[in-house]
Amino acid sequence: MAAEETWRRIAKHTSRKVNRAWWLQSLATPLMACSLVLSCAILILRTLPNSPAPIHLGTISLAILTLVTVMCWLIARRRFESPADSMIRLEAAMHLKNALTAAEHGVSPWPAPPAQIHDGIQWHWKRLLTPLVGSTLLVACGFLIPIQAKTDKQQIIQEPAAWNELNSSLNRLDREQLADEDYLDEMRKKLEQLRQENPDSWFSHSSLEATDNLTQNHQSNQEQLGNSLNQAERSLNGLQHQASQLNQKQQQQLLNNYQQAIKNIKQGAMQPNEELMKQLEKIDPGQLKELSPEQLDQIRENMRRHAQGLKQPGQEGEKNWGEQQQGEGEGEGDENGNQGGRGGVGRGPGTAPHVLGDPHQDTGTGKHEGLQSNDPSQSLPGDLLQTSDAQHNVDQSSKGPSAGGATQHQGQGGDRVWKSSLLPNEKKALKKFFE
Structure with a gap:
């Protein structure tokens, strides 16, 4: 019974080893592809203005990778070996000549387990570790590559300055x-x-x-x-x-x-x-x-x-000239004077007449005056530049009729009085017109 239990335990171990190998082989390609897509998705999410927290991204990534491994295990399950199949593999690898199968069916006793078991298979670590390490690096790059998040458009739009001023005024009050x-x-x-x-309509009309x-x-x-x-x-x-x-x-x-x-x-x-x-x-x-x-x-x-x-704001400081003329006085303000005062409780409008002096009697209405301009080019049409009094200088001496003079050359018959040089196209057009 000890030999039977030992061989069955060895067969189960071999079966798990073979099944694990089938699972890792089925996982290699999907894991690399999923890690590549996941890394790109993480980079894109990190560029968003309101990107998720790294802990949330890590949790989602781990869940997706776990789902991929489970799906690959289900796909590779159809190739899994049972312990009975692994026992046949052990017979073939150790040249036992069907001793284990015969013992399984009760034909012969179970052979004694040897000191060294050889199941005929071994791990190719380079082929197994390459997709695992590669997928891990891809996902890590998605988290570790420095990248700057895009600025939210809503953050670029500043509130109208009038809102801040009004809010400051309310807070001060x-x-x-x-x-x-x-x-x-x-x-x-x-x-x-x-x-x-x-926010897009904050600056609308x-x-x-x-x-x-x-x-x-x-x-x-x-x-x-x-x-x-x-x-x-x-x-x-x-x-x-x-x-x-x-x-x-x-x-x-x-x-x-x-x-x-x-x-x-x-x-x-x-x-x-x-x-x-x-x-x-x-x-x-x-x-x-x-x-x-x-x-x-x-x-x-x-x-x-x-x-x-x-x-x-802006009302502090000295008053302007108009406000000084309309100030309220503390006296009676009933006395008359030759200057504009600040008034009293029974004052008038507050502005004294002719504070800049007596008005000139002759305003020159209707008179034409010349403009003294050093730059005539700047004058406008209709501007009066100069006025002067002048008379026509008429020659008073009378003159009678006088001869017009003789011709210097008499023309010959057929001579053209006027000659013109025309282009060929112009000559054709002129000739066609008179034909």
Whole structure:
């Protein structure tokens, strides 16, 4: 029984060896082809903007190679040897003269196993390792070759600059707490709706028009709130510090200005933060004496700070000449003078007439004047270059009839008066015309 078990174990080992060889032979060509295709696919995927992670690519590659090996094993299975077939192979290789087959059928006893078993086959490692090593190198090249991913087209398209400016303005107002949260959230929602559109249409006419409209509305609301706060602060300042110097009409004018400014603030799309709104609602211009000067100064300082923060970029610095002429004054402004002043609470439009001097009486309307130009080539048609007074120089002496003179040569009969040289084609055309 020991000899039988030994021979059967040797036959199974030989069978597995032969079957493994058939499987590796069937796997060589498909494995190389699959590795080549897989390597190219990995390189292509790595060039994509949103390429998968290397761990994901490795997992997919391993799964594909495993599937190929299983399919090759199924294909090579039809050539596999059974242990009985391997036992016949051992008989032929070891020249046992059917001793194992006879023992298998109970005709003779099992022969004693020799010290060295020879199954008649051996491995050709060069043929086996070449496809395995080659396929491994191909897949590794797909992961290790340096390659630069293509830039996503959507990343090239930059957002319109107006969006960034508007977003920065909203963030600044939120950070400095200059506007209410509802307005900021509504503006951010509208800006986000523009961002949700297709990036290819960000710079279309309709999108740019919507962006300009949104930006202009925001700037207008911001400027309106700042102007209203400035007007309310100036009116409150006049009622606080100059009430004793103003008559009843001027005090009423300041009161109306303050109430109108507060009304504009409440009706505007952009409103100050909740804290400032509560302070403004508590103020009764007719009962300012109930508030301490420190409280009024604090409220006015808060209003000035908000108005200063609401200024648009580029509005800082000195005012231009026109704005300086229309400034609000702190005095009564009722005295007359010979120069344009800054005005007072009852001032006019603010611009003094003839600030550049008295106008000239004679404007020269209807007069023709010559242009003093050093370069006549630059003059336009119709430009008056010079005027002068001149008369015709007429010869006053009379002259009678005079002889015309005699001919120097009399023509002969048949002479041509005018000769012309014509080309041959022209002569033919002229001759054909007179025929």
